[in-house]
Amino acid sequence: MTQKEMVLTRGGERKAYVKQMFNDIAYRYDFLNHLLSGGIDVYWRKKSVSKLDVQPGDRVLDLACGTADFAIETAQRKQCQVVGTDIAHQMLVFAQEKIKKKKLKQSVALLNGDGEHLPFVNASFQGVTIAFGIRNMGSIEDALCEMNRILSKEGQAIILEFSLPVNPVLRQIYLLYFKHVLPRIGSLFSKDDQAYSYLPASVESFPTISEFERTMQQAGFRNIKHWKLLNGVAVIYRGSK
Numbered sequence: 001m002t003q004k005e006m007v008l009t010r011g012g013e014r015k016a017y018v019k020q021m022f023n024d025i026a027y028r029y030d031f032l033n034h035l036l037s038g039g040i041d042v043y044w045r046k047k048s049v050s051k052l053d054v055q056p057g058d059r060v061l062d063l064a065c066g067t068a069d070f071a072i073e074t075a076q077r078k079q080c081q082v083v084g085t086d087i088a089h090q091m092l093v094f095a096q097e098k099i100k101k102k103k104l105k106q107s108v109a110l111l112n113g114d115g116e117h118l119p120f121v122n123a124s125f126q127g128v129t130i131a132f133g134i135r136n137m138g139s140i141e142d143a144l145c146e147m148n149r150i151l152s153k154e155g156q157a158i159i160l161e162f163s164l165p166v167n168p169v170l171r172q173i174y175l176l177y178f179k180h181v182l183p184r185i186g187s188l189f190s191k192d193d194q195a196y197s198y199l200p201a202s203v204e205s206f207p208t209i210s211e212f213e214r215t216m217q218q219a220g221f222r223n224i225k226h227w228k229l230l231n232g233v234a235v236i237y238r239g240s241k
């Protein structure tokens with residue numbers, strides 16, 4: 001299957017592909033994240049966590065937690081009890097190491113599983129977060145419904161996801177970097193030809209801001225707001241149950 005076909009595919013086939021891809025690149029994931037974004041991903045996660053309105057001791061689920069940067073930030077900044085869940089076991093291996101090093105085993109727990117079928121009862125978390133993960137789900141709609149289901153009344157969701165710059169000139173320059181430079185650097189360091197071509201392709205096929213907000217609304221979220229980062233390269237979405 002070509003890259004383009006895979007990006008357009010949804011459901012189980014995409015899920016299996018994504019899981020394998022993240023298991024394969026897990027050992028290089030953090031390094032490449034910081035390199036390819038010039039380190040700005042760290043600031044984006046901090047800013048996203050600052051938008052989450054939770055109290056110390058609240059329970060927060062970080063979906064598609066990967067190597068747990070977002071979960072760690074939430075546990076440290078908001079003093080919450082965080083559960084991080086991810087479909088790719090290898091990502092969690094690196095997450096666990098970080099949590100141990102930072103002595104956060106009491107406040108961050110990890111679980112290997114599918115974000116579209118969460119093993120939690122209704123209304124069991126005050127907050128749910130997902131950073132650069134919703135785009136990778138087999139079904140964006142199903143994942144959003146699960147996020148809403150596990151939230152308590154008035155609970156909040158924070159979603160950080162890539163988008164494309166609003167300014168047409170910036171968009172063209174960005175797309176040049178994103179489609180031609182980034183995949184080459186990614187493949188050089190991760191020894192994976194596909195993963196870093198999948199990234200721009202999946203961002204281009206992701207819904208626009210207004211389409212995505214409509215999908216959030218259909219999944220049961222209210223008071224939806226968004227903040228564009230770097231002219232729209234990434235967007236923070238927030239919605240309440």
Ligand SMILES: C[S@@+](CC[C@H](N)C(=O)[O-])C[C@H]1O[C@@H](n2cnc3c(N)ncnc32)[C@H](O)[C@@H]1O
Nearest residue numbers: 022064065066086087088114115131132133136
């Ligand atoms: C781009 S990484 C983001 C990781 C992390 N949130 C961060 O900010 O760096 C996307 C993550 O989504 C996970 N993922 C993809 N589909 C998933 C699913 N259906 N359920 C749970 N995790 C999933 C992948 O395994 C991967 O770790």
